[in-house]
Amino acid sequence: MKSLLLGNEALAQGAIDSGLSGVYAYPGTPSTEVTEYIQKSKTAKSLGIHTTWSVNEKTAMEAALGMSYAGKRAMVVMKHVGLNVASDVFMNMAVSGVNGGLVVVVADDPSMHSSQNEQDSRFYGKFAMVPILEPSNQQEAYNIMHYAFDISEEYKLPVLVRMVTRLSHSRAGVIIKERRAQNGIQLPVDTNRFALIPLNAKKQFEKLVKKKSVLLESSEKSRFNKLKLKEDCSLGIIACGIAYNYVMENISGNEEFYSILKVSQYPIPKEKVKKLYKHCDKILVVEEGYPIVEELLHNYFDENGKIKGKLSDDIPLVGELNPNSVGKAIGFFHNGAQEIPEIVSNRPPQLCEGCGHTDLFNAINELIPEIGNKKVFGDIGCYALGALPPLNTINTLIDMGASITMAKGAADAGLENAIAVIGDSTFTHSGMTGLLDAVYENTPITVIISDNSAIAMTGAQDSTAVGRLKDICLGIGVDLDHLKMIVPLKKNHKENVNILRNELNYKGVSVIISQRPCVRLSRDKKEEIKLKIASLN
Amino acid sequence: MNYNLILSGVGGQGILTIAAVLDTATLQQNLFVKQSEVHGMSQRGGAVQCHVRISDKEIYSDLIPQGKADMILSVEPMELLRYLPYLANKGWLITDSNPFINISNYPEKKELYEQIKSHPNHIIINATAVAKKLGNTKAANMVLLGAASTLIPISEESILTAIKKLFQNKSERVINLNIEAFQTGKKLAKENTDFVY
Numbered sequence: 001m002k003s004l005l006l007g008n009e010a011l012a013q014g015a016i017d018s019g020l021s022g023v024y025a026y027p028g029t030p031s032t033e034v035t036e037y038i039q040k041s042k043t044a045k046s047l048g049i050h051t052t053w054s055v056n057e058k059t060a061m062e063a064a065l066g067m068s069y070a071g072k073r074a075m076v077v078m079k080h081v082g083l084n085v086a087s088d089v090f091m092n093m094a095v096s097g098v099n100g101g102l103v104v105v106v107a108d109d110p111s112m113h114s115s116q117n118e119q120d121s122r123f124y125g126k127f128a129m130v131p132i133l134e135p136s137n138q139q140e141a142y143n144i145m146h147y148a149f150d151i152s153e154e155y156k157l158p159v160l161v162r163m164v165t166r167l168s169h170s171r172a173g174v175i176i177k178e179r180r181a182q183n184g185i186q187l188p189v190d191t192n193r194f195a196l197i198p199l200n201a202k203k204q205f206e207k208l209v210k211k212k213s214v215l216l217e218s219s220e221k222s223r224f225n226k227l228k229l230k231e232d233c234s235l236g237i238i239a240c241g242i243a244y245n246y247v248m249e250n251i252s253g254n255e256e257f258y259s260i261l262k263v264s265q266y267p268i269p270k271e272k273v274k275k276l277y278k279h280c281d282k283i284l285v286v287e288e289g290y291p292i293v294e295e296l297l298h299n300y301f302d303e304n305g306k307i308k309g310k311l312s313d314d315i316p317l318v319g320e321l322n323p324n325s326v327g328k329a330i331g332f333f334h335n336g337a338q339e340i341p342e343i344v345s346n347r348p349p350q351l352c353e354g355c356g357h358t359d360l361f362n363a364i365n366e367l368i369p370e371i372g373n374k375k376v377f378g379d380i381g382c383y384a385l386g387a388l389p390p391l392n393t394i395n396t397l398i399d400m401g402a403s404i405t406m407a408k409g410a411a412d413a414g415l416e417n418a419i420a421v422i423g424d425s426t427f428t429h430s431g432m433t434g435l436l437d438a439v440y441e442n443t444p445i446t447v448i449i450s451d452n453s454a455i456a457m458t459g460a461q462d463s464t465a466v467g468r469l470k471d472i473c474l475g476i477g478v479d480l481d482h483l484k485m486i487v488p489l490k491k492n493h494k495e496n497v498n499i500l501r502n503e504l505n506y507k508g509v510s511v512i513i514s515q516r517p518c519v520r521l522s523r524d525k526k527e528e529i530k531l532k533i534a535s536l537n
Numbered sequence: 538m539n540y541n542l543i544l545s546g547v548g549g550q551g552i553l554t555i556a557a558v559l560d561t562a563t564l565q566q567n568l569f570v571k572q573s574e575v576h577g578m579s580q581r582g583g584a585v586q587c588h589v590r591i592s593d594k595e596i597y598s599d600l601i602p603q604g605k606a607d608m609i610l611s612v613e614p615m616e617l618l619r620y621l622p623y624l625a626n627k628g629w630l631i632t633d634s635n636p637f638i639n640i641s642n643y644p645e646k647k648e649l650y651e652q653i654k655s656h657p658n659h660i661i662i663n664a665t666a667v668a669k670k671l672g673n674t675k676a677a678n679m680v681l682l683g684a685a686s687t688l689i690p691i692s693e694e695s696i697l698t699a700i701k702k703l704f705q706n707k708s709e710r711v712i713n714l715n716i717e718a719f720q721t722g723k724k725l726a727k728e729n730t731d732f733v734y
Contacts, residue, residue: 347582
């Protein structure tokens with residue numbers, strides 16, 4: 001029988017079966033289940049595959065590169081904005097090249113179901129000049145991993161596998177194949193290419209640029225890029241990744257009227273595109289995310305109007321694709337969908353009942369009449385929901401770690417009583433360096449680490465911060481007199497407000513660790529956390 | 538054969554268990570299935586939905602097109618109506634009558650029921666009360682699945698096997714409770730007496 005797997009799980013199983021030795025990742029929707037699946041896999045455990053979460057995407061990718069350097073196959077997994085964090089190593093390991101196969105899995109989130117933007121990771125792949133694979137369905141996600149490791153080892157390059165929310169979080173039956181063995185340790189023949197001093201970097205970059213033609217050739221003959229020309233030449237469709245499904249959903253049964261190029265490997269197979277372009281009167285480009293392929297084909301001034309897609313307004317530029325929007329662009333009109341009745345209210349997400357963040361926000365809110373509005377700099381995590389009514393505590397949310405540094409910048413500008421609210425895991429991910437900036441100048445800000453001892457938003461994964469926050473802050477140089485611990489509970493409200501007020505009055509860096517485990521954690525997990533904190537302090 | 542079903546509710550209400558039973562049962566019958574679900578932020582008490590597609594041929598889109606859902610099965614009455622644009626002309630609306638109120642502007646229950654009843658094919662049952670009577674309100678989702686089961690082209694035998702498989706790590710009592718919940722739901726739907734509020 002087929003195995004019922006999420007797109008993310010199919011990809012993870014594919015990695016295990018391709019001889020993976022380690023997965024490195026930081027949780028982030030919609031990518032989290034890839035790593036979780038391998039963590040739970042008995043096979044992975046018996047094979048000794050590394051699965052522990054990393055502190056952030058950059059440390060994860062560097063560790064994966066280290067494993068590849070040692071000759072083994074490694075995978076690094078993140079959400080799209082995570083690649084911003086890891087972009088330094090991503091760009092440079094394209095120049096150094098890899099040794100053991102290295103696959104970078106990035107899950108994009110068009111429609112921003114759980115993200116701040118809709119950035120398209122294919123841009124990064126193109127930027128770094130590495131091959132990009134974009135599976136269209138669960139079975140292909142499984143199959144493509146084997147291929148990804150193969151071409152990574154063949155071309156000595158990292159390979160980017162791009163997922164999108166709908167494929168990551170959709171299940172289907174998947175046929176599993178045999179597993180191949182892991183690589184042994186085998187150091188690179190030439191280590192100079194990994195030492196990117198300008199002398200070596202210049203040589204390596206030239207090599208990378210020269211790989212362009214072999215990568216293009218690989219795309220042309222790839223079994224994941226299929227061109228089907230039909231006699232009817234009125235419309236040709238280029239369907240990238242999951243977009244292929246939405247196209248097929250609409251034309252299924254009428255395939256003879258449409259020539260189709262399915263693209264799941266980049267660089268774009270130029271010859272195949274050319275054939276389609278010559279064959280058809282009009283070309284519709286359907287791709288999830290930014291109009292990257294469409295822009296390539298588009299005449300800059302769009303004089304002939306032959307290319308249709310997002311730039312021509314046939315498909316919305318914002319939000320993810322769906323079978324209806326794609327159908328409309330192909331020329332199918334459906335009518336008569338019912339409306340949502342007016343009485344249906346919006347139901348936005350909200351903090352769980354009994355959540356410690358709520359008690360913290362209530363304490364901050366009580367002080368707002370004294371300190372003034374619009375001074376609370378927030379960060380990424382469940383507590384970002386404090387930006388919504390009824391709490392309305394948080395004013396900003398930009399990227400991982402920006403709470404502390406934005407509060408610092410505002411304080412530098414002369415803003416008094418700037419508050420940063422950051423979670424425990426976000427703090428260790430990207431907050432620590434910003435705190436050092438503030439300590440270095442003794443900037444008058446109050447940093448509140450809302451510590452629920454978990455990466456709660458993505459499903460309560462283990463936080464590397466557990467039991468270490470106090471020592472980290474002291475190590476960074478926070479004054480012990482202005483490092484306070486509070487427990488966010490109703491019964492402590494008055495006391496907590498007083499502590500907060502005192503620290504807001506202090507004209508230097510204060511850190512308040514507001515600690516209470518996530519209400520979603522099991523009793524056993526809470527006990528485990530308690531023991532860990534005790535053992536570390 | 539193609540059958541499209543939308544499951545709806547609020548994050549944490551357990552619609553994924555219904556989906557898991559359907560998926561497992563479908564694969565047992567060697568049919569194709571695709572099931573798209575919501576993870577992440579919306580799971581925190583927000584509106585969540587899940588698309589389940591069953592077919593004897595390859596399924597392409599993970600999402601059901603608008604106007605193509607044969608059924609919306611909801612564990613909450615307002616969430617049922619949120620997905621009406623997906624409902625096919627002769628599609629069915631099935632829901633638990635119990636509202637989940639975690640917002641201040643939740644509509645009047647009566648108005649919700651009237652909206653639902655204006656559709657010819659609907660079943661409203663107090664699944665939570667039935668499950669409570671059986672011993673655990675958590676089994677309300679199996680009551681609803683039971684109520685919907687005769688309309689879904691999957692055999693009862695496969696569904697029951699799937700329930701047993703999914704709850705295999707739980708006690709005998711829990712397995713039996715869920716099976717009983719399923720069968721009670723099925724019986725109630727058969728009687729399909731007008732829901733009185």
